[in-house]
Amino acid sequence: MGKRILVIGGVAAGATAAAKARRTDETAEITILEKNGYVSFANCGIPYYIGNVIKSRNSLLLQNAKSLKKRYNIDVFTHTEAIRIDPDKKIVFAKNNSDENLTFQYDKLILCNGAKTIIPPIDGISEIDYFTVRSIEDMDSIKDFIEEHKPESACVIGAGYIGIETSEALMHCGLEVTVVEALPHILPTFSPEVSLKIYEKMVSCGITLKTETKIVKAYKQDNKIILLSEKGESFTTDLLIIATGVKPDIELAKTAGLEIGSVGGVRVNSRMETSVADIYAAGDLVEKKDIITGNYILAPLAGPANREGRVAGCNAAGGNLEYKGTLRTAIVSFENACCAQTGLSYKEAIKFGYDAHFTYTEDPNHVEYYPDPKYIFIKLIFDKKTGKILGAEASGENGVERRIDIISTAIFAGLTVYELGEIDFCYSPPYGAAKDPVNISGLVATNFINSSNLITPQQFLEIYSNELQILDVRTRIEFKSYRVKNAINIYINDLRESLEELNKNKPVYIYCAVGYRGYVATKLLRNYGFDAYNISGGIEAIKRVAKIKNMEVIDAGNS
Amino acid sequence: MGKRILVIGGVAAGATAAAKARRTDETAEITILEKNGYVSFANCGIPYYIGNVIKSRNSLLLQNAKSLKKRYNIDVFTHTEAIRIDPDKKIVFAKNNSDENLTFQYDKLILCNGAKTIIPPIDGISEIDYFTVRSIEDMDSIKDFIEEHKPESACVIGAGYIGIETSEALMHCGLEVTVVEALPHILPTFSPEVSLKIYEKMVSCGITLKTETKIVKAYKQDNKIILLSEKGESFTTDLLIIATGVKPDIELAKTAGLEIGSVGGVRVNSRMETSVADIYAAGDLVEKKDIITGNYILAPLAGPANREGRVAGCNAAGGNLEYKGTLRTAIVSFENACCAQTGLSYKEAIKFGYDAHFTYTEDPNHVEYYPDPKYIFIKLIFDKKTGKILGAEASGENGVERRIDIISTAIFAGLTVYELGEIDFCYSPPYGAAKDPVNISGLVATNFINSSNLITPQQFLEIYSNELQILDVRTRIEFKSYRVKNAINIYINDLRESLEELNKNKPVYIYCAVGYRGYVATKLLRNYGFDAYNISGGIEAIKRVAKIKNMEVIDAGNS
Missing domain, CATH: 3.50.50.60 (FAD/NAD(P)-binding domain)
Structure with a gap:
């Protein structure tokens, strides 16, 4: 009889771990316990199925219990939630949806029970039928709700990756969508001058976007959900989505006494071994190493989850792989x-x-x-x-x-x-x-x-005043359409013959559209002894940063 | 008075070198000699302008003599061909289009006179009005010819990057296009199983594509051009393009006694210095270092030309940059x-x-x-x-x-x-x-x-015979649509329960569509003691390689 490998959680990391364990050891008895009804589904596709971009629900179900059995000889127990781990006796206690208590003996255990949605402390939220966007069940519920109740409006709390993708999906369903975010900007992992691209797109598509808006109270009124913000604003909606991020679901891990790291996930080494013998962990549940700093971080992303699952599954089955860590490379789009x-x-x-x-x-x-x-x-x-x-x-x-x-x-x-x-x-x-x-x-x-020729728009805006000598080296036409207030315009090609228009005793802050002509002008002026600085990213970057800082430094329209 | 920097050739490397020299030294006297009428133009855009994808001829002319003078204080002599270099006296002798002899004194010379189209030894070719695709003049001539003569057919000799892009352009102009290539496959720098993608696209778009077809004779007949191949085939066309590649134009370099390297370009070091003091060279003219091997190679590509021009211009003006070499990264498309x-x-x-x-x-x-x-x-x-x-x-x-x-x-x-x-x-x-x-x-x-579990389609096809035990682990439906001849079909999910259908005393060669299910099956069978091999890239790769090898190993249609 082969080694008993038990995997808890059957989505990205779990399904990968189980399949890799099988490829490593044909004789092992491999079992997956999954508390929900589906294993190995494409959770990243959920918003796109809700928004009818992906038409086939079936295409999101990459494997099921039957196919995992047939292809990998893996026994899958869905609707079976692991409740407690006894690491000494190597037993997992579980409960299924018929309320039966089940026990599973293991030689090697792989914890892949992921993360759970953070529900913010909103007064009355437990009385409200809100939705999260994590499981196939969540997805089906949202789809069903839209079909049955024909809501006209939706409110998404949280403007992170999932919140934004879901707001796009609901917009595609024809709903009036409001997105509220407690923090000052959408996409908190991004710099606001970068995420501005999506912010502006959302606004131009008709999304009502409220940042620095913390919802503190929720209640029902006439089939509507009313949300109240800390500042006293109220929002009325037919459909409420909560997408305020996730955190590792460590309750089960704690029952086994696994070390929880400083950022709140299960601590593992590069072989995905936890602090307790014969227990591995992978996916959103664990802390990952940041490749650059070597620090432990959380990064609930599909790529790392897959790679970690592979390493955990291989090692649990007797192989030897290592996981170096992540760079948290990620992408998000709106239209x-x-x-x-x-x-x-x-x-x-x-x-x-x-x-x-x-x-x-x-x-x-x-x-x-x-x-x-x-x-x-x-x-x-x-x-x-x-x-x-x-x-x-x-x-x-x-x-x-x-x-x-x-x-x-x-x-x-x-x-x-x-x-x-x-x-x-x-x-x-x-x-x-x-x-x-x-x-x-x-x-x-x-x-x-x-060189010290280049300054950021932030540095420029910090010293910005009417006294500054600011030079726009774009064409007259570009200058006329919009420009930094108080800038003078000398087209780069005319600069060499117009040096006397500039004050050599004052620094010159130069910009063009995106930086290249400004760079050439800066080199030129420095070669003539000017104290010249090019502003990184040109007026396009200045515009972004000024917008974020709420500074009115751009003159628009003809002059 | 500043240092005299003379640049010969004003396209990619030359224009970049001159501009970088100016940014490095404002006092230098910088001069460009260009034998054609245009400097700093986008030669990569030529086929797309011919094909009306790029509508504005002007957009290809990135700079001109006037703008280079105004922006960079560079003196440009167009229609001025350098004829001879005297490196001892530091003089370049040139001739302009008014047949005037000119001399240019330099302190630093940068040779960027590029490459020239190789004209294959075709009997009678000098009597034919053919076109090459390298300069704005070439582009204008082709455009004018099409407009004036309304040709119905075109023949492109050479199926490299330019030949293929030009054939697409001529197809967009409504011409019947034939492409002939002396070598066995199009895009000789690619493996044929990879370039097959473009080959098939060209054929499906109606291009007549003749490989292994060496044109040996050309003549005119009734306003048509007749081409004869070595094998005796004849082609009749209204418009003839020669795009059989380029080679460094080293004649001028030789007059200065510059070292020519083993692959036929001007030899330079990492500072882009030639073997002769104060003479630099950059662009298609020079041999580049292959970053992987350290060998000198030719690589007439825009990226390296730009980077080399920058290094040469900087160093000629007193700076200090180095160029490591190239990986020859390149892309080509047809539709x-x-x-x-x-x-x-x-x-x-x-x-x-x-x-x-x-x-x-x-x-x-x-x-x-x-x-x-x-x-x-x-x-x-x-x-x-x-x-x-x-x-x-x-x-x-x-x-x-x-x-x-x-x-x-x-x-x-x-x-x-x-x-x-x-x-x-x-x-x-x-x-x-x-x-x-x-x-x-x-x-x-x-x-x-x-592991030794993976073999290439080439290895598989070399040992292919009726005796081989070949296993297709795709679904029945996939198998029915096409398959390797003599393969048996056991769907991966049924494999574990069908082991007795296989002969354990013979190797099993496994394939699926693109390799993943084959990999899983190979692991499985190896775990049961079979001598199993997965074929890299699956039947899709087998199909490509078999097509290239002209082997009939694919059974198509229902069985």
Whole structure:
């Protein structure tokens, strides 16, 4: 008789762990306990099925109990919730939906029971029929509710990844959608100047978006749900979704005495072993290592969950794999607006003691002269001492995923911003440029490190006043359409013959559209002895940052 | 008075070099000599302008003599061909289109006069009005010819990057297009099983495609051009394009006694210095270092040309930059079919002494359950001893550029196939999968290295016979639509209970659609003591390779 491998939780990490265990050891007795009714389903697809983008419910059910039995000889118990683990006797106590108590003996146990939705402390919320977006059951309930009750409005609490994807889905269903977020900006893991792309898209699509709005009370009135915010605003809705994030579901792990780490997940080593012998854990339940800092973090993402499940399953079955950790590379979109990120944010990088700086660039996904170029805004975060790339965020419509994946690979490999300027990427007019946006972000960061010519829009706005000498080197037409207040306009091509228009005794703060002409102008003026600074990312970045800071520094319209 | 920097050639490398020299030294006297009428134009856009995809001719002219003067204070002499260099006196002798002899004194010279189209030795070709696709003048001539003569047919000699892009353009102009290629396959830098994607697309779009067809004679007859092949075939066309590749235009370099390297380009060091003092060279003219092998190679690509121009311009002006070399990352498309590559081909890797192997994978650009997934076929080339990634080729419709760019970055950084399986990439249903196609290619290659379970379709086809025990583990429906001849079908999910149908005393060669189910089946059978092998890339890869080898091993239709 083979080794008994018991897996608790049968979605991403669990199903992967069980299948990998089988491939590693044909003789093992492998069992999955899943508290819900489905295993190995595509939970990331849920919002898209709700929004009718994915038409087939069946396509989300990648495997089921029967197919796992047939393909992998895995015994699946659905509707079976593990209640307690006795690690000494190696027994798991469970309960099924017929209220039967079941016990499962194991030789190796793999905990993959994931995370649970955080329900914020809203007065009266327990009396309300709200929905979360995590399981197939959740999905079916939302679909059924929409079909039966024909709601006209929906409110989504939480503007993270799931909240945004779900708001898009509900909009596709024809509902009037309101999204409320307690924090000052949507997508809290992103810098607001980057997430602005999705913010503006949501607003332009008619989503009512309320940030800095903390819901404190909820009640029912005439078949409607009324939500009250801390500031006294009220929202009336037919359908309420709570998507305020998840946290590791550690109750079961605690019954086995597993070490819980400092950020609230089950602590594992690189072999996905917990602190207790013969118990492994993987997926949203566990703390992962941040590859850059080596710190433990939470990152409820499908990619890491899959990789961890694979490692846990292999090792539980007698193999030997290791999991290095994650860069938390992730992407989110609303209609055609998209934001992606990898590695550390600037704030995190500062917090962890790096000599962290960032640059902005904004370049087209393919050469401008090929039809329909789409600009990609990149915030590159790096260490000034070593040049090491620490993180990146990007927004745009096409090709954002490609650039963040490249930078994710570069960070994984420990590359510097200098090297980012040198890598060859695919180029033909429909697909890129001789200097890819990633190359340019590397070159600009290199320039930042090697000179003191480049300042961020944040630095510029901090010192912004009427006294500043601000130079716009774009064309007259560009200048007329909008510009920084108090800027003077000398087109870059006329600059050399117009030097006397500038005051050499004052610093000159230069911008163009996205940074390149400003860079050329800065070099030129410095060569003539001016104290010149280029503003990273040009007026497009200044606009974003000013909007976030609520500063009125942009003059629009003809002059 | 500043240093005199003279640049010969004003397109990609030359214009970049001159602009970088100016940013480095404002006082230098910078001059460009360009034998044609245009500088700093987008030569990669030429086919797309011919094909009316790019509508504005002006958009291809990124800078002109006037704007380079105004923005960079660079003096541009167009229609001025450098004839001879005297490196001792530091003089360049030139001739302009008024047949005037001009001399230019320099302190630093940068040679960027590029490459020239190879005209194959075709009897009578000098009597024919054919076109090449390299300069704005070439482009205008082709456009004018089409407008004036309304040709009905065109023949393109050469099925490389430019030949294929030009054939697409001429098809868009409504012409009947024939492409002839002397070599056995289109896109000679690609493996034929990868370039097959474009081959089939071209054929399905009505292009007449003739490989292994060497044109040996050309003549005019009744306003038509007649081409005769070595095998005696004749082609009649109204418009003839020659796109049989380029070679460094080294005649001028020779007059200065510059060292020409072993592969026929000007030899430079990492600072882009030639063998003669104060002469730099950059772009298609020079030999580049292959980053992987350290060997000198030719790579007439825009990315390297730009980077080299930047380094040469900076150093000529007193700066200090270095150029490491290239991975020759490149992409080509025909309509929506696309092929891209980076690093070494398998053949090159073998030639350079690596323990080179390759795997095939074919996975969707995003999860299958999200609408309209497009499969990406990846050939990953790696060293079995070290696990180092050496190269990759891919084909598909969407996301090919992203995956090759990731692998280009990974090769640049010296990563192994093991690591390729571990990197986090952007995933949400519209943008990818928890295991990206790149992760999967890394995992499959890792499996190849760690086991002897995986064989290539080439290895399988070499031993293919009626005697072989071949197992198709796809569903009955998949099997019925097409299959390898003599294969038996046991669906993967039924395999465990059907072991007795297999002969344990003979090896089992297993395939599925693209490799994953075959992998699971191979593990399963090996666990039961079978000598089982999975065929890399599944029947989709077998089909490609069999087609290339002209082997009839696929049974199609119902059985």
